[in-house]
Every structure is written in structure tokens, then in C-alpha cells.
Amino acid sequence: MRAVYAAPSEEAALAALEAFERQWSEKYPAIAPLWRKDWERLAPFFDYAPAIRKVVYTTNAIESLNYSLRKIVKGRGAFPNDDAVRKLLYLGLREASKKWKRPIRDWKAALNQFVILYGDRVPIEQ
Helix, strand or coil, X not given: CHHHHCCCXXXXXXXXXXHHHHHHCCCXXXXXXXXXXXXXXXXXXXXXXXXXXXXXXXCHHHHHXXXXXXXXXXXXXXXXXXXXXXXXXXXXXXXXXXXXXXXXXXXXXXXXXXXXXXXXXXXXXX
């Protein structure tokens, strides 16, 4: 599947998906139809530069953060109001961020692309 999501264009991704189907559809019959079903949502992904796409599809940091926040909320039961949830999640984010040691892989290349595409919305420290 890496050949699909790492393809340089949407056309190349579709070709890679077809190659995947030819080779693996017997062993994994559900994968390609799922990708095809959601292709309209996946296609805009290929409009971004490879540097941005690489950062976007790397989800380890997101999964780790979700796990941390789920762990915090799970043991609490009910909350008296929305502010209580917000405060708890804020404190959880503060604690989780203390553990973040490594920068996001290839972030500088992606940031350069973000500045080119969305310069007015990307704050640059001087």
C-alpha cells in the first residue's frame, strides 16, 4: 500500500492501487474496494507536495496523543460541565507535551512547503 499513498500523483496512485489489486486481492479482498470507495476523500491528498504528504500520513504522534487523552478521560466517568472536560484535557496535553522529545520527522521540508502555499497563515519566528 505504500506505493499507493507515496505515489507522486493521483494517476500514479491509481496505477499502484491496480497493481496492488492484481497481486493481493485474493489474499486481502477488502482493502482495494475500501480505498476506491473513499477515493474522492483521498484524492486531494495528492495535490500536496511530497514533503507535506509525508508529514501528514505519519500518524504515530497523533495516535500517541489520542492514547494519552483517552487514558485521562476514561477513568473519570461523568463530568459536571464542559469546562471540566476542557480543563482536564488541557492539563493532559501539558503533561503529554513534556514527553515529546523528538521533532516530527521531515518537518522542516514540510514547513517550507506550508510557507510557500499558505504563507499568510503560517507564523514564522524571526
